[in-house]
Amino acid sequence: MSTDNKAQKYWKENLGYLFILLAIWFVASYVLGIFLAEPLNSVRIGGAKLGFWFAQQGSIYVFVILIFVYVRLMNKLDKKYGYDE
Known part of the structure; x- marks a missing residue:
């Protein structure tokens, strides 16, 4: 395999991995934290509403x-x- 072909x-x-991981992050932060926050608020996690939790904490955990x-x-x-190396 040539060096250019390998690269x-x-x-x-690498771009495939990036696309998949960014899509997961988008779903966790925007879809769950913003667009679906109201339906998720009927569920509670640690005393906080799940939609609020995803918007404030969950998306950060997913990102890390x-x-x-x-x-x-x-x-x-x-x-x-x-x-x-």
């Missing part, structure tokens, strides 16, 4: 988890294409 496949896979998932995915991708 293009690496970048394409996604950072760790991205690091893990990129480490595996680096090893797969030989870009690891």
Whole structure:
């Protein structure tokens, strides 16, 4: 596999991961925290309404988890294409 071809496949896979993770973040922060906040408010978590919780805390937790998932995915991708240290 040529270096240019390997780099293009690496970048394409990286963008795929980014798209999926950003879509998850969008759903957690905007869809659950804003658009579906009213229906989710009928459920309570730790004394707070679930819609409010997603808008204030849940989306931050999801974002931090996604950072760790991205690091893990990129480490595996680096090893797969030989870009690891």
